[in-house]
Amino acid sequence: MQGWRSPSTGRSRRKGQGMARIWLHIGHGKTGTSSIQWAMAERSRLRRDVIYPARGRSNQMAHHGLFPLKGEAYGPETVQTLRQISERLASVTVPALLSSEHLCHASERKVTQISKAFAGHDLRVVYYIRRQDDLLESAFRQRQSAQPGACPDPALFLERFAKGFDFENRLQPWRTVFGDEAITLRLYHPTIIGSDVVADIERLLGLPDWPERTAGQKNPSLTAAGTRKVMEAALTSPETALRLAQELRGVDTEGDNSPFYDAPTRQTIMERYRASNQRIAEQFLDEEAAALFLKA
Template identity: 30%
Template sequence: MPKPDLILHIGQSKTGTSSIQRVLGARREALAGLGVCYPLSPGWANHGLLPASLVPLERLGHFHPNVWEGLAPAARLARFRAAFAAELAALPASTRLLLISAEQMSGLLDTEESLGALRDLLAPHVGSVRVVMYLRRQDSHFASGYTQALRVGHVGPPMLPPAGPEQRRDYDYHAILDLWARVFGEAAVQPRIFEPESLLNRDVVDDFLAFCGIPLEVPKDDPDRQSNLSLTPGGIDLVRAMAEALTATPAGLNGSSPLWRRFVQAANEHLPGRGWKPGPAEAAAFLARFAAVNEAVRRRWFPDRPSLFAPMAVPEGAAPAAAASPIDRAAALTAALTLILRETEAAMAREAQLQSSIGRLRERLGEHDGARTAWRAALRADPAHPMAQQRLAEAALANGDRATAEAHLAVLKAAHPAHPLTQRVARMVAKAAHA
């Protein structure tokens, strides 16, 4: 039986990897129908468990605690190894392509030994191999990754670091690609440029699917395309201010604690924005440190491009790098008020839904008084909650109280005129009126 081809998508982070992975994870069945396996055992979307299983445990401190599913990392990785081996052994005969995506591969697997272990693990199950990595201009990548650093508790001020490829090995793209080429072969390594002009339809999801030869249509407005967004400037100041406040507490700031994770998750949900951008002169000075390694990548993998990345436009007289900016307390306060308002609205919606579920359960148990109490509690959180309004209207009709039912119907018509429950109550009220 012929073995499927293998595509290893190794990053880079902040190049649409989360969007690609979420699109693939949400469409496993459709992919299987096209002869493509996007394995589940390494992760629902991000296959980070695979590279994590090939390095010492002490290197995995930055992994989100949810990855371990409540287990010790060693136990979770042992379970993964067994599940992954079984999944590969059970690949259907119709599988033509095995697709693995984890941006951690380009960061964690940084020696010939670790890459050799990956190659040897997969070799018995696959045929030809392609390795794809999207490259983003170093200054742009660092600026985009600043929000990601905030999420894990690295809360320094927004500024580009005074470092070049000797200190920032993650930005030495030539060294990374050369390592993968030495292990998997020169022809296997096929990097791409993460710039709108270089992407199919100016979109990384479309570009990646075309690269893989996967004829999968993903609507432009699909929410999976919008993943891992940055923050507004005020949101960044708010996160910095919260980190400052937590640092002053006895417990301190713990970037992996559930409290911090939940706070930054809420900030990202309610304060999405374009993040922080360095000034053009600061960006140009940072990028200049990587000119030699970028040129080496261009000569080796992109000989037809005049430069690896599109040239930067630096206006004459652009200001040099500014000092680290202090927290803008006014912007942080405005962001905090927005966050509190939206979290309160979300909490009220959750409360209404919870009470609605309690009402349905009590109704099934025959506890009609308790059910009505729960419906009323739902309306205190959301006065126009359609199910609570409908259930109370029907309860009123069952007691012969048409006036109360009509009052509930009036609320439904005002708030949810086209809702099926509004139409149901209207029919019941009309029927009662003609009885």
């Protein structure tokens, strides 16, 4: 019997070697990624009906160590690690998941290296997206929480990081290497995924319900008022601001809770991405999700 070929690389897998279905969860940040990563780590440990490799996990349970953010290509050590994981997954009979927000910023060269490292396996890509007007508001607050004093101007933050929120741009390397049929886009919106993003990805992976599952680790943002308090503290002491941010994350805070991006700015944000959003909605979203994503 001849070996069969991976459609993305053309490399053959020898007779006797197995194939795993491997999901690459590529982000986007602030779409429940921390909850997914913690829940999959627990499910892999306790239920063993999914493989969520321990190798390469950060303290947040993301596989950042497997997928370094810097550079246009992965180094030999990283590629070797990915190949070793690929070999170990050859005999598994349950889905496997690798998750890192770094992946949605990967270059085409890096995506090609991933494809080759896992050649012969059934690779799928899942990407959660969120309307940019909501996402930028959440991301700005998160930046003030994680790095007090860094880019405290909302307008400058938008201009500096605008490219990172263009989902079509983020997807292009994956589309080029894997093809659209390997990619699943999910809109991070309660109408689409419900109140639990973990349950959504569990359904996608074909995992049975787990009623006893504990609530996943969350990565809460500061309220707008809390963010303003942290930003004020950062003017005199970034260290004090960082401690304050840890205390206030996920806590309702009194004060000015108006958003940093007001309604006209939010409209401008969505107009900025309108054309690219329209294209990926037509390709990857159903009618209901597309309407919510593109709503003016």
